[in-house]
Amino acid sequence: MKKTVILFVIAALVLIAAIWWIFSGQHVADPAEFINLGVIIILVGFALFMGYKRLTSLKKGQPAEDEMSKKVMLKTSSLSYYISLYVWLAIMYFADRLNYETHTIIGFGLFGMALVFGICWLIFNFRGVVDE
Amino acid sequence: MNNRIKEFRARYNLTQDDLARKVNVRRETIVFLEKNKYNPSLKLAYDIAKVFSMTIEEVFLFEEKE
Numbered sequence: 001m002k003k004t005v006i007l008f009v010i011a012a013l014v015l016i017a018a019i020w021w022i023f024s025g026q027h028v029a030d031p032a033e034f035i036n037l038g039v040i041i042i043l044v045g046f047a048l049f050m051g052y053k054r055l056t057s058l059k060k061g062q063p064a065e066d067e068m069s070k071k072v073m074l075k076t077s078s079l080s081y082y083i084s085l086y087v088w089l090a091i092m093y094f095a096d097r098l099n100y101e102t103h104t105i106i107g108f109g110l111f112g113m114a115l116v117f118g119i120c121w122l123i124f125n126f127r128g129v130v131d132e
Numbered sequence: 133m134n135n136r137i138k139e140f141r142a143r144y145n146l147t148q149d150d151l152a153r154k155v156n157v158r159r160e161t162i163v164f165l166e167k168n169k170y171n172p173s174l175k176l177a178y179d180i181a182k183v184f185s186m187t188i189e190e191v192f193l194f195e196e197k198e
Contacts, residue, residue, distance in 0.1 A: 057158045060149055066157040067173050068164060128169025 004054045004064060011047040014040060035107040042114040046121070072124045079124075080117040087112040134193045138166045140184040155179040 018040045054064040091109050100108075141151055148162045155176060164170035165180075172180070172192075181191045 060153070060159070062149070062152050062158050063156055066161055067176060068161040068170055069158060128164045128167070129171075130169060131171055 001058060001064070004051055004058070007047055007051045007054070011044050011051065014047075015044050018044075033107075035104070035111045039107070039110045039114045042111075042118055046118060068129065071129050072121070075124050075129055076117065076121045080113070080120040083116045083120070084113045087116060133171055133195065134168060135165060136191055136193070137162070137180060140186065140191065144184060146183075151180070151183065154183050 018037065022037070058064050088109055091105060091112070095105050137151075141148070146154075148159050148166075152159045152162050156179075157176065161170065161172075161176075165172060174188075177188050177192055181188045184191060
């Protein structure tokens with residue numbers, strides 16, 4: 001239960017900070033900021049979904065996480081890390097050829113990492129983990 | 133690896149939620165086990181077999197690969 005509360009608190013803090021950042025008016029709207037916003041939305045959405053899953057399990061008298069959910073997370077982390085290396089390699093390759101600012105490129109990289117993590121999680125969560 | 137969890141669960145009139153609570157896992161884990169999409173740890177296999185008063189070999193069926 002403690003972990004679930006922490007998850008919701010962090011998600012709320014990130015969301016509040018993002019909303020404050022959007023309405024602060026101290027920034028110029030450029031593509032990099034929309035990419036950063038995309039990263040925030042993916043991460044907060046994922047955190048809220050995980051928190052909801054944990055809460056419904058706890059309500060049913062089941063553990064918030066068990067051996068399968070831990071294994072799914074472990075597999076997701078390792079595969080997404082591996083793919084992220086290639087994402088950054090591709091970004092480094094295109095960085096020399098496209099004329100973007102450094103923070104835009106970093107934004108693309110973070111967005112790519114978040115997207116890869118989300119896709120890997122969906123694959124393992126719905127396909128299952130079968131170690132043969 | 134196949135298993136007979138669904139069959140034994142029906143025999144003991146247990147829902148997936150009931151079995152999940154008994155072996156201290158989430159319902160999703162039972163769903164994935166029944167669909168053969170997850171291979172359990174030895175401890176979970178033992179706990180499930182114990183709920184049905186069976187041995188692991190009776191609940192989980194190993195198929196040797198050629």
